[in-house]
Amino acid sequence: MALAVWALGFLILPVIDANNTGIDSLTAICRALGIAAPAKQAPSTQTAVPASMTAWDATTLDAVALGDPVAGAALAQDSCVACHDPNGLTTDPATIPSTTGQSARALYKQLSDMKRGERPNDVMKPILDELSQKQLADLAAYYSRLPRRNHDIHAIASARGGAIVLATKGDVSRALPACEACHGANAGGPLEVPMLTGQYPDYIAAQLRAYASGARKNDIYGRMRRIAGKLTDQEIKDVAAYYDAPR
C-alpha cells in the first residue's frame, strides 16, 4: 500500500505528466523527489535593460547597513549643502527634494541610480561621479538619521477627499494600491520606497508626472510608472498636496 503510494507520487505521476509539461522523464522524477533539475537556459530573446541595476543582494544590503554617518556628514558639508539643507529645506522645492527622514536604502538607491544615469539628472551625476559606492552609503547613512522636514501646517489644511481616498485606500477598479500601502510608516512595502510625508508637494507632483511620461523610469518593474500613468493631473496635484498636509 505504502509502496504503491510512493510509486505513484514519485514515478508514475511525474513521468506521465512529463510529456504534457515538456520536460524529460528524468527531470520529472528529479523534481518529484525535490532534487533540483538541471537548470535550463533562460529562453529570452531580448537583452535585459533593467530599470535600475540596484539589487538588494547581500553585498548591497551590508554596504548600506555599514554606511558611516560621520563620514557622510563631512561629505554632505562639502558637496550637498548648497542645495540640500540639513533641515530638509532646499533652494528649489519643485526640482530638489527634501532628503531628510528617508531610509538609508531609499537614499542609496536614488544616489546609485543617478550615478549610473538610470535616473537622469545633470546636476547630480557629475557630483556623484566623483564618489564611490561606499561614500554613497555614508551619505545615505547621514541623511537617514536627520529628522524629517517639518511640513507646512498652514499650507493645505483640507486635502481633497479624492486624494485622501487614493492615498489611504487606493482604487481597486483601476488596480491602484493606496500610496500608504508602500509609503506609510508601517507599510512593509518595497525596500527602497521613500517616505512622502515631509516631502515638497511640487517635487512629488513633478516626479509623478515624470513617471507618467516615462522621463523617469528607474522604478524597478515600473511600479511607479504604472501607478502614475493612471492618475489624472488633478489627482497628481491633490495627492501631492495631501502629503503636505499635517498628520
Added chain:
Amino acid sequence: MTINNRLILAHLWTAFAAFGVAILLGLWQMWVRSPLAAPLSTPDNYYLSVTAHGSAMAYVLTTFFIMGFGYFVAESALKQALPAPRLAWAGFVLGIVGTVLVVATVLSGQASVMFTFYPPLSASPLFYIGLVLVVVGSWIWCALMIVAMTRWKKANPGTPVPLAMYATVANAILWLWTTVGVAAELLFVVIPAAFGWTQTVDVGLTRTLFSWTLHAIVYFWLIPAYIAFYTMAPQAAGGRLFSDLMARGSFILFLLCGLPVGLHHLFMDPEHSSGFKTVQMMLTVLVAVPTLLTVFTVTASMEIGGRLRGGKGLLGWIGALPWERPMVLATGLSFFMLWFGGFGGLINMSYGMNAMVHNTSWVSAHFHMIFGGSVVIMYFAIAYHIWPNLTGRLAPSLVLQRAQLWLWAIGMMVMSLPWHWLGLSGQVRRVAQFDYADPSISWWAPWMIMSVVGGGMLVISAGMFIWNLVSFHFERTGAAKPGPVEYARALHPGVPVPAALNGFVLWNAFVLVLMAAAYTYPIAQFFILKPPQAVVHRVDRTP
C-alpha cells in the same frame, strides 16, 4: 465539584473575552468587504483587524479554552486534585503576558502580518515573542495533563483511564508534536529576522515548518468538541457511548493522522514536489477516518438515547431525543455544520481540485464552518454544561441558551455558505475591496450583504452567549444545587481496555515514524537546494 474553579474560570473567561472582541472585528471586516460603505475602512485598519481577528480566534480563544477545559476534565473525570496548581497559574500568566504583547503590537499597527505571518513580511519581534509565550504557557498545561493521567494510572491500576481524560491527554500530546514546527520556524528564522540579526529568510523553509503546525493545530482546536460528542452528548441525550474502544481509537487516529499531512496546505506551492504532495494527500484521506468514525459512533450513541426515550422505527429516535437540552441541540447543529465544513475540506484536500479554491473565500467558508461552526458551538455547549459546576448555580435560562445556539448555527450558515460559490467564482480571501462595478463580479453584492447579515447574527449570538454565562454568576444560589458533571457511560461497561488503548507510548513511536517519513525530506530539501533567500520586509517601522 471541582476544586480549582478560579483557575478554570480564569482560562475560560480569557478565552471568551478574546472571542467577544474578535467577533466584532469579524463583523466589521464583512462590512468592509461588502458593497456597503463601512467606517474607517482603510487597508491599514483592515489588515490590522484581520490579524487581530485571526490571532484572537485561532490562538487566544482556542488555547485558553482548551487549557481551562482540560483542567476541568482532569479534576472532574479523574476525581482527583490537579497536580501543581501553581504551575498551572504560571502557565496562565505566561499566556496572558503573551496575549497582551500580541494585542499591543497588533493594535498599534506593528504586526499586520495575519495570524499566519508568512515571511518575508515581518512584524515587531514582540508579536512573535507574545505568540511564543502563549505556546510555552500551553506546554505547561500539556505537562500537567500528562502528569495527572500518569498519577491516576498509578493510583488505579487495572482501571482504564476515563475516556474524557484519555482524549484530553491525546490532545496535549498532539499539541506538543504540533508546536514543534512553528516553534522551529519562530525561534530559528522568524524571530532572528524580526530582531534584525538576519537580513534574509528562506521563505520555502518557513512555509514548510509552518505547514507542520498548520493542520494539526486544527485538531488541537477540534478535540474538545469531540470530547463533548463522545462523553457529554450521549449522557445529555440519556444514551450510552456506543463503543468506548472505538472512541479511544478515534482519538489515537487524530494523533497519528493529524500531523503528517500539513503539506496539503502547500499543494499550490512551487517549492514542493508532486511526490510528497501525493504522499501527504493520501495521508490526508486517512484523517477523514476518525471524523467519519465519530459521526457513526456518536450517532449510534444518540440513537440509544432516543430509543430508550421511546423512539421507534428507523429514524423515530431522532425526534425522541431531548432537543431542549443545549448539549444535545448543539451536537445536532454541530453535525449539521460539520457536513458543510467537511465537504469543503474534502475538496481542499483533493490534490488537483485544490486549484479551484486555494486561497479563495471557499477556504474561509470551510474553516468558518468547521471551526467557527462545528467546534465553537461545542465550546458554547461545554461552557453551558460545566458552568453550573464551576459557579455552583443552576442555569438561569435554558431558553436563552437554546436561542443562542440556534442563532449561532443559522448565522454561520447565512454568513459562510455564500463564500463557497463566491470563492469558486474567484473571490479571494484577505481582501478588503472589490470592484463591484465590474460586471463579472457585480452579482457578488447581494451575497456579500447576506454575509454581513449573517455576521450580525453571530455578533448577537455571541453577545447572548456572554450574557448567558455572566448571568450564572449573578444568579442567586437556591436550595437546588447542581450535581457533578457526569460523563457518558459505555454501552458495554467493564470491557477490558488493551494497554495500548490506555496509554500513548506506542502511538508516539508511530507519530515519530510517520513524521520522519512525511517531513524529513521536505525540510531537508531546503538545506540541499539552498534556494536564494528573500530580504525581510518589516511592517513595524519606516522603510
Added chain:
Amino acid sequence: MDTIKESGANIEEPASALLIQPVPSGAFALAGAAVALLLVAWLVMYFFTFLPRGPVG
C-alpha cells in the same frame, strides 16, 4: 424557568439491554445517508466544476 435534570442516570440497566437493537440501524441510515450525500456532492464538484475548468500542471 426550566432546569437540567441530570440525565442518563435514570435509565435502568436491564431495560436498556432489552431496548437497544444489536445493530444501530438508525445510525447506519442517518450517517450513511449523510456520507452518501457527501460523496454525491464531491462527485458533482469533480465532474461539473473541476474537470470543465481545464488541465493544469
Added chain:
Amino acid sequence: MAVDEISAVQNERRWALAMGGVAAVMLAAIVWAGLGLHMNPPSNIETVDPNTLHVAGEFAENNLGTHVDSAGKITTRIVTTQFAFVPECVVVPQDMQVTFRLASPDVIHGLIVVGTNVNTMVVPGFVSQVHTVFDKPGDLLMPCHEFCGLGHGQMVAHVRVVPIADFRPDGDGRVTCDN
C-alpha cells in the same frame, strides 16, 4: 471481551469499510485526473534569486508578457510584486497550451485565474510554472490571493484569451494587450 462489545466493534468495522470505499472512489478520481487528464498542482522545484530578478534573465522587465518561441511554444512570464502583476494584462490564445512562468522579487504572492484551474503561489526564491489551455475567449480576472502587504487588495490583473486568428506575435514573438 464481552460479546456485546464485539458486536459493536463489528458494526464499526462495517461502517469503516464503507467509508474506505467512499475514500477509494475519491482517490481513484483524483489519480485519474492527475494521470489521464494532466490535472496536477504546480510543483516544479526551480530556484531563482529574487533579489536580482530584475537585473538580467527571463524575468527582466522587457522579457515579461507572452512570447512565442521558434518552436511555437507559448510562454507567459509574469512578475508578481508589491503591489502589481507585471504586466497587468497578458494575452494568450484560445485552445492552445500556454505555460505561465512566475516569480516574485519581494514577498509571497499568489494568483488565481478566475474560472480556470490556474492557481499557484509565487514564493520568492522559486519559479512557479503552470501549463493550461483556455477554451473560451474573453478577459479573465487574475487577482493576487496571498496577503502581500497593504496593497494586496488592489493587486489585480487580467488574462486576455483571444481566438487563434487574433493572436498575432510581432517579429520578436511577443504579444501584448496594447496591440
